[in-house]
Amino acid sequence: MTGVLLEDSILEGLDDEQRAVATTLSGPLCVLAGAGTGKTRAITHRIAYGVRTGVYKPQQVLAVTFTARAAAEMRTRLRDLGAAGVQARTFHAAALRQLQYFWPQAVGGTLPALVDHKAQLIAESARRLRVTTDRAAIRDVAAEIEWAKVSMLTPDAYMGAAVGRSEPAGMDLTTVSRIFSAYEDLKLDRNLIDFEDVLLSTVGILEDDERIAATVRAQYRHFVVDEYQDVSPLQQRLLDLWLGERRELCVVGDASQTIYSFTGASSRHLLDFTKRYEGAQVVRLVRDYRSTPQVVKAANTLLAARSKEADRSTAGTTWSAPLELVAQQQAGPEPAFTECSDDEAEATECVRRIGALLDQGVKASEIAILYRTNGQSEAYEQALASAGIGYQLRGGERFFQRREVRDALLQLRAAARTQGDEDVPQQVRDVLASLGYTSVAPQNSGAVREKWESLAALVGLADELARVRGAEALTLQLFVAELEERAAAQHAPTVQGVTLASLHSAKGLEWDAVFLVGLSEGLMPISFADTQEAVDEERRLLYVGITRARRHLAMSWSTSRSPGGRASRKPSRFLDALRPAGTGQAAFRQPRAKAARKSAGPVTCRVCKRPLLTGSERKIGRCNDCPVSYEEETFEALRAWRLGEAREKDVPAFVIFTDATLVSIAEARPESLDQLGELAGIGSAKLERYGEAVLGIIGDNA
Incomplete structure (x- = not known):
């Protein structure tokens, strides 16, 4: 050429x-x-x-x-x-x-050591000044010091420039300035620098x-x-x-x-x-190649609503005219809006929708749940775990620091020195098999499942590189070099499982399906956004969340924090412009059948009659500590059938049915498709696809 x-x-x-x-x-x-x-x-x-x-x-x-x-x-x-x-x-x-190259000739000596985290030094600085702090306060002070330094402010100049900013951890500006100064002195004494110092x-x-x-x-x-x-x-x-x-x-x-x-x-x-x-x-650049016209419309509408407010403002505004995106993808489903009674109900409804997407063939790694604050993740972690759906927390332990990944790199380096270069993806599978990799995901949750997910991500990367660069051009040595380069840059491969992430950490990423949760006043916009500039930033944050979605977009909120709590929450003001015209808030609440079931009283255990508190308990119809009522042979027959289906379709077993759903089937022993369809976790698609097979297993084990 x-x-x-x-x-x-x-x-x-x-x-x-x-x-x-x-x-x-x-x-x-x-x-x-x-x-x-x-x-x-x-x-x-x-x-x-x-x-x-x-x-x-x-x-x-x-x-x-x-x-x-x-x-x-x-x-x-x-x-x-x-x-x-x-x-x-x-x-x-x-x-x-x-800095590493020029420090010896510009300053002399060796470059000071780099501080990865400020927390310990800030805590010590506060103690020296007899200022009481906790972990949250230290985090807030660290963020304030970082803001001051990237704004090129000294501790003395900070006090004047920070007037009007929210006080970190409730401390006055003088106290923050003193901690800032003590922190800088402590670094100097110990010959340390932080990232801003770089x-x-x-x-x-x-x-x-x-x-x-x-x-x-x-x-x-x-x-x-x-x-x-x-x-x-x-x-x-x-x-x-x-x-x-x-x-x-x-x-x-x-x-x-x-x-x-x-x-x-x-x-x-x-x-x-x-x-x-x-x-x-x-x-x-305005041609949007990522999202459907429905998602693009929602994003454009969100920003256009603020632009109209700016146009009507008589006091002037700093809002800049946004780019209006033009969708290039084919049409998809309309965004879904759901109001839930409480945070737990919202998490349960979100996971139910995720289960439906998995049934349709959407990969778990192409689904994300995004929220405003990290503290919101716990309810979704529990709901996903109860449903047997794998997940990964963005912002947790770095991928290449996991023990199984480090062990895999060692094994692959050794193999690269001795093995040939035929079929690199298969070689990677063979090497990782010694560390516990299998072609089918394990049924266990927790550490076993997380280890498998890490190894599966390496296998997936091998497949991707072979496809992009050509199977003939990819050698095991090149694959190991790619891993080492990614490890140095913390460029992790895709891990299977639904992603849980804050809206800030989702920047730059994208998924087929995005669930924006907790969209109530006080969370979106956040309660401390008390100026127009801060509220505008919250609007942009929601815009970033919306534009992460390629095809499926769901937005939800709850009216109270806990079950039975006062329904005092209101949906985010940003949703006003996004809802279809002519519909009220009630149109977005959970399906009426669920509301009716809730009003009839709490779901109780069929064994001890106590209220069922978790999604897993409600799915199987009894408390986790009550005795099981199924035959072990029936349950094992269902698990064996599910494993065969998963292998045939090359999907994780939980995509077919979760463990909780299998327990529910084994205990209920349905005799017809109607009875099977009444069980939690079995929608119309699964009923049509697997119903007859499941009833056959129940009949064979009668």
Whole structure:
């Protein structure tokens, strides 16, 4: 293939706007990219096209983004496009690399050790000042110190700049300033630096030593900054020093996805880009390739409602006009709105809907439950566990730090030195089998299931790489190298199981189905959002949540926190614009049949008659500690049949029926399809698909 054809191949498949981005290789460029519009594709193809045409030297391009995962994904895409030498890093990673190299000549000696977590030092600083703190207070003070440092404020300057901000942990600004000062002194005494110091020190060296600044500018001549709406004043200052007087800068962002203002991020740098760089080209990406028209409409409507408020405002507003997305996918289902009586009922209803999606063939890894605060996850963890549905908590233990993953890497390294390169995915399966991997998921929950999920994720990655890069080109050595690179960048493969995540941590991700839960006043917007700017940020946060969904979108809220509690909660004000016209709140409540069943009194155990408290107990109809009433042979026959179905369909066994549902069937011993259909966990689709087989097993074991 000639060079011209290779260049043209990089532009293939890009729409007109993406192609404009990819072929604009010089001068300041601002890409305003809505959610799902292919911004990463556009900028990686731009870099690759610049390298292929000879405009860029790979080693002179620095692409900067905000998460290690995003940087790793960008490096992978660039490598696949033939631009392997380009540096793609986070701001902190790029600055740390420069700091490690230049510290000896700029400062002298060895670079101080890096503090991973501030909590211990802040707690000690507070104790020295005789300030009482708990874990939550320490967390809040740490966040406030981080905001101050990325805003380039000293402890003394902090007090003036923080006027009007909410007081962390109820502390006055003077106390926070004193803890901040003591924290900085403690780091100095122990020769330590934190992540903000990495940026501050790099800025200081580049400002003070023109020779070092010139060396950096000679190394990097072209810059790309992704998620530019999240840049802090400190990061912008560092970027300015990297650039010097040059204008070879491409920024990509969306002001409507600014959700980190509390950390010091500001969309002002993005919105004022054309003022700062006169003559800068602007390209708008609005074609949404991720979501259905129904999801896109909900996202557009949410922002348009705020724009109408801004238009009516007589006092002026800082709300910026949003990009209006244009859906490119085929039509899908309308978003679902559900009002529930309490948090537990909301979790149960959410998991019921998830079970229905699993029945339809949606993979568990393509489903997410998103909430405003991490404390909301517990009810959903319990509901999923009771239903026998696997899940993963985003923000938990890092994937590559899990013991089974570390053991797998050791085994795969050893195998790569001795084995051939035929059928790498099968080799990976064979190696991991010694650690407990099987082709069918185990029925156990807890640690056994989590271990299997980790190993299955590695197998899935092997399959994906063989498909993308070609089975013939993939060797076991290359697969191990890919794992090692991902481990360094914490770029974890996809783990099977429903994702539980906060709205903030879901940024940059997407799923086929998204459940936005807890959408009541006080949670969305959060209760401490007491200014128009804070409420606007909450609206943008919900927008980010909506745009994570490809096809299925469900939004729910509850009227009280606990069962039997006072129904004092109201649905989020943001939902007013999203509900179909002409319908009231009552239209979105749970199905009437469920409400009637609830009004008749609590569900009781058929053995001891006590109220059933958990979803699992209500599903099987008795307390967990009451004696079982099924024949063991019947239950084992049902499990054996389920295992065979799971293997035939190559799905986890719980997708067929959960353990709780099998117990319910074995105890009820239904004699007809109608009786079987009355049991919890058996919808019409499962009844049609498996009903006759289940009744046959019951009959055979009569």
